Amino acid sequence: MSHKAEPSRRSRPGLTSEPLPGGEAPRLPFAFARDQQVLLDGPRLIAGPAATALGLREARRRAGQPLQLIEEPQDLFDLALTRLYQSDPADQTAPELTFDLEDSTSTTGHRDLLDEVEDAPVIEMVNQLLRRAVQAGASDLHVEPHETGLRVRMRRDGFLQTVMDRHDVPVRRILSRLKVMAGLDIAETRLPQDGRIPLRMGGRQIDTRVSTMPGSYGERIVLRILDRSTGLVPLDQLGLKPEQIDMLERLSALPNGIILATGPTGSGKTTTLYSLLKLSDLHKRNIVTVEDPIEYDLPQASQTQINAEIGMTFAAGLRATLRQDPDVILVGEVRDAETATTAAQAALTGHLVFSSLHANGSVGAITRLRDLGLDDFLIASTLRAVIAQRLLRRLCPDCKTSHPPTPAEQAHFARLGVPAPEQVHAPEGCDACSGTGYRGRVGIFEMIEVDETLRSAVDRGASEAELKGLALSQSDTLMGQGLAQVANGATSLAETLRVVGDSV
């Protein structure tokens, strides 16, 4: 054991203790290593240019073996720090980012300070994972214990990718840390639990919904990440065509009626509804929302979170909202007959109601409302418009390839009567897109406005096929819109068929 004191803050050049082969040195807590600029890496003691005497002394004491001192300039020290403490050695971005977690440890009562120091690598690892997911724009983070360790995956552009899969991490402590942050009971591991972690990153407010589920190797934890600050994407960046933007502006100015957005989870419905709300605000109206969860902060609206456990359902929230003198109401989702009826009543009594609905395509919303028990007259007199939407992965501009469409590819265009382009593009894969061939997404929208023709067809009980024929030309459909994005090189035919192939 070496206990010699260092003469100055700077480590001495050329000082080399005899290296000891084998022997595993314990690691220093992350915050200590970062602040004192010292790292233990097996038999090596890595010192940064500002390494402190305290740091060097403590590192030697902890190691309990002779160490080889290696002095590194700042950039190499930082790289080593990242390499040793980060979940994924390939990710070199995180340490200098500001990322302030709200103080979640205060909810756990008294914690031994020493514990905090010992937990520092775990805390840091969890923070790194969260930071990385937020930075990547991931929508979900999956933390999955398995037989030999822990796997972490994030959902990005709709697809899961592995961020980390390691067997040398303290699985139970990582899971506990996440549960502590989410305000969950860490002693309860046999029942599912839900919580949330409010985060701030670079001034952005990010809400994280946390759910745990017992599993054979420990609890699986899924975090849904809601970046409220990125909620209101400008309409022209959503992938809307100019005439579609005009239509949204027209719809947002309506005095009453129901406007629905349809699409699967993660198709961007909420973003569209918020954009409509924002447009409505231009008309100086009282806007109230009933949501689950509140996905974005709207300073100009009164937002309410539903809570079914205490009877605050969408329908109950909507009824309460109507007593608040609203002009425009956002109801997160119409998923039962009661909410559908209440929304229709609200529209009949002079309110503009925005909501979402699970339906395939735009005309399908009418069928769905019929299934929920609304009669044709009520639908005809309240429904103003339906926006069906999907998100297609955008081809990576750095590596996409092009070729003249094959006869089979041309047939897809011919079938919808859309002119085939001279070139179609396909994914390749490069470093910029992590080898996937895609980067970011583009929205496609199938929008119908319920005009007089459509209204009377709904009122007389016309079938979905008949309504579709009246409301949409082939190029207006999701498939038509998808092919238009293929034609302009934004996405591939394969991606369009994957997402909307079953909608025609």
Ligand SMILES: [Zn+2]
């Ligand atoms: Zn690429």
